Amino acid sequence: MENMKKFIAEFIGTMVLVVLGCGTAMLIGCDAASGCGYILTALAFGLVIVGMAYCIGNISGCHINPAVSLGVLINKGIRFSEFIGYVISQCLGSIAGSGILALIFSFGKIDDKTGSFGANGLGSVSDSAAAGLITEAFLTFVFVLTILGVTSRKAGHGSFGGVVIGFTLTLVHIFGIGLTGTSVNPARSLGPALACLLEGNQAPVSCLWVFIAGPFVGAALAAIVYRFLEHSKAK
Secondary structure, X not given: OHHHHHHHHHHHHHHHHHHHHHHHHHHHOOOOOOXXXXXXXXXXHHHHHHHHHHHHHHHHOOOOOHHHHHHHHHOOOOOHHHHHHHHHHHHHHHHHHHHHHHHHHHHOOOOXXXXXXXXXXXXXXXXXXXXXXXXXXXXXXXXXXXXXXXXXXXXXXXXXXXXXXXHHHHHHHHHHHXXXXXXXXXXXXXHHHHHHHHOOOOHHHHOOOHHHHHHHHHHHHHHHHHHHHHHHHHX
16 A cells, blocks of 8 residues: 555656646747747746655655656665556656646647647757767766755755755756757656657657667666765765
């Protein structure tokens, strides 16, 4: 029952992340000329993390991201069985969130200014899978390394941890939106890509593997590096 509560919390958190984060991008677009869309979308994702951290953080840890869960797993914060449950819950939450957006924008007859449910893509990196992988791996490395440091029992950040993590997600979005749309989260990319596929747009699905592999690689590296640094400090 305890694990089920964690999985439900992760489902809800990821659903909220997609609705409010991707939904903001859909409403305002990401205007490279003014930068306004970049900043507002980045803030939307970051502020969701802050809110959810204080809402479900005490229940599941508020991963709402398979890459984060992988980092925590490698850092021995959860068991493998929990990791699988977290990832499934997060992916289902993303799909549900995309479904809610589809209903809102359809019934409300609202224009999706991204044209793709806020899905990630490689257009800004000239359709280069290599550039996309490097971008996503690096940004996820920074994000997960921050999470592991902030949530460490030795860190002593107390109640400010959620704010630090939220602002870090905002930061990586500010840099990454113009390159890949910023995923750093395989589940966040999955739901919008599937929603696009149902509407006949196959482009987000064709490059979805980049937004799964990149974040997982970055998260694994972050966990390994953090374990090394923390172990070295202990000596």
